[in-house]
Amino acid sequence: MVFLAVRRARGTAAGMMAVRRGGRQRAARALAGLSVACLLGGCAPQQPSGPVLRVGLAQPVLDVDPRQAADAASARLGRLLYSRLVELDADYRPRPAAADWQQLDPLRWRFTLRTPRPRFGDGTPLSAADVVATYRAVLGEDGTLSPLRAELGALRTVRAVNDGHIDFILDRPDALFPARLTLGIVRARCAGPPVAGERPCHYDGSGPFALQRLSGSTVRLRRRHDGLAVVFEVVPDPTVRVLKLLRGELDLLQNDLPPELLTYLERQSAVRLLRGPGNSYHYLGFNLSDPLAGDLRLRRAVAHGIDRAALIRHLLGGAARPAGSVLPPGHYAAAALPAHRHDPALARRLLAEAGLDRPRLTYKTSTDPVRVRIATAIQGQLAQVGIRLRVQSQEWGSFFGDVRAGEFQLYSLAWVGVTQPDVLRHLFHSASLPPAGANRGRFVSRRVDALLDAAAAAGPARQVALYRQVQRRVHARLPYVPLWYEDNVAVVRAGVRGYALRPDGAWDALEFTDPPDATNTH
Template sequence: MPNFNRRQFIKSLSTATPVLRGIGAPAALSALAISGCSQVNTPNIIRMAVTGRPQMLDPRKATDALSSRVNRLLYRQLIDFDDSFSPIPDLAEWQQLSPTHYRFSTREQNRFIDGSPLTAEDIAATYLSVLNPEFGSAHRGSLKNIARIKVIDNLTVDFHLNEMDALFVGRLVIGILPKRLIEQNHPFHLEPFGSGACRCLSISEQSIVLERRIDKQQLVFIPVKDATVRVLKILKGEVDIVQNDLSPELVNYCQQQKQVKVKFSRGTNFGYIGFNFEDRLLSQLPMRQAIAHGINRQAVIDAMFKGHARLGEGLLVPEHWSGVQGLDDYEYNPSKAKALLKQVDIPAELIQKDKNNQPFIELSYKTSNDPTRIRLATIYQSQLKPLGIHLKIQSYDWGTFYNDIKKGRFQLYSLAWVGVKSPDIFQYVFASNAIPPKGANRGRYRDEVADALITRAAQSDSIAEQAELYRQLQTRLHEKLAAMPLWYEDQYAVLRKEISGYQLYADGRFDGLLQCQKKVTAQVNL
């Protein structure tokens, strides 16, 4: 299928006026799916089951991934990103007139959902509202370098910065709102009003209903918290699409069902194991290296993900414009891991003996109580045990787990970074001055060399120089195992057979809903 171009799609608008327990999930699905019948397929309604209700449909305040993905359908932004995550024009092209002066010019007359024109005044008003501290936008921090915004004419607006920032253009991802409604304090979170490919028809606790402006196709987002129930609903025909957020077992089960098809695509979500650098053992590089060489990542990918992931190298995928190709692999090598363990200075009081009088050390590993994450933890546990590293798995509800991680109450943990596009993520995650609550340096990693590279990259006015500095930084972080890379998980979607033309994207966006179609079928007993 040719790549779907959201800009071209939207441009064409201008021419158109209970949790199942006690048995395994697949077995439970088989038992339940035989009852009832599928819903009558209505071609003008495509239903997607999502994990919850999008929290914020005002793009100036949206921070969760689900809201951001729905907002992309409702609002247009100044820029978008290409396959290497470099910024490209969406609403506007730009010129850099000086190190601190950018001019954005819209290339055609864009219109809001009521037909009114989108102008430079709307662009300025949107960003000025984000910069207003009384408004309380979480995005204000990334845009605080804006000194002033000046409207030049109906289609042209200038941004003046306090200081040079080579990554500035990539920060302009806020959906544009109409100035007149901003001034009226319109409740965009309840009544979205943008210039995107879709308009919002209704919002309730049960669903959010959008309509594609070009063909009146309705897109319905239905919150279904439980993954097993989401699968059950798509098998019964109550929903048409489920994208991501299923266990590997459920995905494999769906692949065996005749009512649905499963589509995969490469993803960018970076799974990793985090270390506490204030811990006596994990602060030592040989200890971290021993763990890295003691876990068979490829075997986990093959067993858990059926090959639908690829080995991770750095936080940014290698194809990113500042990514690194060919970082040294921490290959599975138990012999090397044992040799590295002998280099670790282990206090005598931390050495224990098993029933066979063999010495071992115990490390706590914290994870959420998600079944897949617990299964992964048990795999790591079984792989590290022969080395003399015993993992004590501690699983908690998400809120407790995440709070412990932010506060540094862990030795080892595992999480994933989702949808990362800009390399300034390294300042947020690995800088010495970014320890929570000032950032997300949860492992308390401190490295003068890394700090210097982060600072130099941020101060550079050359994208080429930045790319080189960020590559040096990633090489350094990889060598020091600031975090242990696991894998980049594939994106996937489970689709009813009636759905065609659905496209997946590496960052998990829902843009595939803008061009997919639904075929009419008769009601069928299951």
């Protein structure tokens, strides 16, 4: 574990401005050093052999198996490697991808594989056996514990009718069931233990890309339709990522860049910025089994002690919108929930009522500099109401492992790619405690459980009303403090063609993106 020593900000606005000025100064020094190096001839782009599209990442890909991918980078990469039965439109409604469907009775849905079928790396077409093996693995029928089990809702089992038809059997009606089947499909042989001498299963998907190399800091893909190499390189420090982009060592960056670097990049003719609204939900999570964090009065004090507007303005350059619920803006089931207002006096009163005199909490975050700066600013804001935070930053794998294991009092993370309202069950039902789901804060409410159970069996109109009730109750009980939805920002080298942003931050557009030195056309 790595502990970050930080200087406590003196005053909310002044503290954040000091943090921001320090970031600008560090970025300016680093970029000035780059300019000197360029004058000495050290900035000539390194030319690879053959066209390569190079993408810089802030965090590593932890697991390319779509049945186990629980972090954003892994889920986004999986979309490039594996085909899916169902896709979602911009309004979060399901549409056919690799399969069509029909409901045979309240508890049985039949999916029919479309033609032509996606093909795996050896040319074998995707089959019903592959679909069955993939979903049975997530259900745990092969002994696997998947963190995605709760996302399948009422699914009880999966059966192959023949090579092209699959029946999904539920244990209760679920009107939204097709929208849950967006999981990448792996080969049937991958459901069992690895076979000695065989190529690892994650090198054999049926998506638009094939995996060529996977290491701790580098992932190399080959685009199937033209052979273009796409390389993802993990570069945790945002200034170093920008330097690599300007040197020509990277072609594309997306998100995880501080405002001062974006301001600098906007003035550079060698790159261009793409901006768009995002649905990544950023929040603070509490461990409700902890004696301090489990006290609702303390959680309310934290919520009212944070000035979201100031954080968005000073640390995010205004590129975010205050959040009230995990469901993204414009979602058909989202409740209209305002962000908890900044009220330092109320925060102090809540602490006094709880008999808490300058309580101390440990706040865990990753080593990403943007997240550390946000944590430092929140530390300064909460110090003004009498809450002492110790900021503990950890390498991503250790940090995320602690969160999944419940080894925290307070942490910050984001949910990306949220599409269906049943995510509320995955996050807040008592049956979704890890490893069965993502109720990492150990939130337990009989009333919320009952509402979620009722929603699972209700028709679409009734479901919306029930899910909105769940959001209001969760908002009041505060297992999460909602922060904001961050906008998406991509920076690409001049000459990069075809890349487009998605609200969920997915990298799907890489299927049609070319680097400046590519010779192929579409």
